[in-house]
Amino acid sequence: MRETAETHVDIAIVGGGLVGASLGCALASLIERLGLTVAIIEPAPLQQRAKTPWQPSFDARASAIAQGSAIHFARMGVWSDMRDQATPIRQIHVSEQGRFGATRLRHDDLDVDALGYVIPNAWMGRVLHRRLQTLPLGWHCPAAVEEIAPVAEGYRLQLSTGEHLRAGLTVLADGGRSGLKERLGIDSHEKPYDQVAVIASVETSEPHHGTAWERFTPEGPIALLPLQGQAMELVWTHEAGRETHRLSLSDGDLLIELQRAFGDRAGRFRRIGKRHAYPLSLVTARETIRPGLAVLGNAAHSLHPVAGQGFNLALRGVMDLVAALDAGLSQGEDVGSLAVLNDFDARRSADRHNVIRFSDGLIRLFGIDSPLLSHARAAGLVGLNLAGPMRRTLARRAMGLER
Template sequence: MSRVQLAIIGGGLVGASLALALQAGAKARGWQIVLIEPFAPGDSYQPSYDARSTALSYGTRQIYQRLGIWPSISERAEPIAQIHVSDRGRFGAARLSAADEGVPALGYVVENAWLGHCLWQALDKDVISWHCPDEVLAMHNLGDGYRLTLKDGASLECDLAILADGGRSGLREQLGIAVTQRPYQQSALIANITPSEAHQGQAFERFTEAGPMAMLPLADNRCALVWTRPGADAERLAALPEPAFLDELQAAFGYRLGALRKVGARHLYPLALVEAQEQVRPHLVVLGNAAHSLHPIAGQGYNLSLRDTLELAESLLASTAPLGELACLQGYLDRQRLDQQMTVGFSDQVTKLFTTGQPLLVAGRNLGLLGLDLLPPAKRWFARQAMGLGPRSV
């Protein structure tokens, strides 16, 4: 039976980013890293109108610059030059701009397939090997590491296991790691949209009586729609013929981008705030959506996970203790705790505030949006949160 230093369970964007952040230091230390992923990563990027995308904060750009792959990511990263926040049918609005913040962009929107392609191409095959397509069926605590039982029948031992297999992690449940879950009683409808007018790098956060929506700029003058609605209504919208769907979306969003001409495949995701009650154990780290899964409207989930990933990599490479020792892993979590608490709290409060129909809170949020546009210190704080530069800069 083979043994490696690190096994990353989940080779998606978070798992691959951790492997990239570790690989130079791992090579110097003679570590071997295994990525275990059920879906085979593509060797070549295939453009698709319906590609899912992720909003990367300016702080995330800085991380990927440090890791040396931002030049390749930026080839298909659409910059967010402005963010327009508004409340449908009311006077409150706020506008954030990259120029005002002195940065080239407030953030970027990148197709997941392209981001994954850039990450996988940058991995050093002398240090990082793949078990793919494959998955871990069971994990057994050895005291000094874990034994992983793989679907293909093989077993693998590791000094440190990283659980990065997503928000519905079966292994997390198998290990007895409890989660705190707060359903939002909403679903996110995700789709790509083509407007008749150029988006010019504008992102829109629009709050309506039935739930918030975001329209984010994508390459090829597409926009990524995230439309939050009560579950039954989201299902109704997903099933509408394209003309009827575009009519309802147009009525809710307005004509800031002209007429909405095309919608691609529509996908629904039930929404909840999910947090693992344990993120570290001896020889185990829970990372990414398996650690915390946020409402998408504030666009903070992946960016927080990437900051966790960088801090974990730096902690492991700076430690002289045996790999997987709890003191090192707990130190990582202690350093990230404030960032996690602030980001989760910011995302949750924004979601609650802008999904309520209570008249006093509606009036308050409109005054808040108006004040945000008029008060530079408040506007700058909000902009730094949106850019992923909250408790500490990268």
């Protein structure tokens, strides 16, 4: 890299997507308490969108957010705004084509107000960016990191704007698509599932009453997550190649096929929005820390979306990184020291390993013809990453082992 003047920061966050923006918000107390300097670099001009009035879109993509994530958002001071567009999941209904009966899980079975929430991604982004604008951090947007190189005590970043940053800790939260990880020689393990998820908003004739539906069909599972009004987020998994036929259908013909596959338990499907297709694979980075470097979110692990775990897992990573920084800095460690990053990795590794194994295991169970396994799959499929004893209870109830 050519030598030019550079700005020094304690932490540079590469990517202001859901994970990078969450990290910026979660660092607020360290910025205020310890005067940490933080820069976020994001190519998409999100700030402007954050200022325009919110227009709920029928086509908006949405994510299932676990109760634990809502608690993390509350700690960041963004949950009261987030919940404006959050639809609580009050019950989960699991059924299998060709089999009699269904499993229902209700929020009051578990003594919680909601089993989780479904929030439009665009709304989450907007709330996070609004919060970021109230914090004293460097917001480089639109700008991309074009080059990254290790230097003494950190990394040097070259931005598309011609600026240079030197950071004690660089956090790669670029979704793994920028090529920066590869340029640093961080390999990933990729396992294609030979499946494609078709995602769209659908409108039903009946109110959903906060029900998340899971329907197992021989072609693949169909999940419907409740959104505001009578809209629902459809996640329809297909064997790779079989989705092309569905993507080419008219809305009316696609609704007929969906109705046939799903049945009428959620009412009549009346409208379908823009379809998005996602080829599914499991991608995990072989390294997530180096001195002066941490890898978070999709850059670290990209999971099968049907399991609805990716962002929930990443958000716990965000909170653990902040906790490790807080602990390390109070003992005089540098932001990018191996002591801090090893602590972060130790906090993360069991959760990361378990969730990756859990969601990958669910996908393999898709092929196995057993009602018991179908119901076990359900616990993960609606994105309810309920921790510890709660998950065990949920799974046991889902499998009919506990009443």
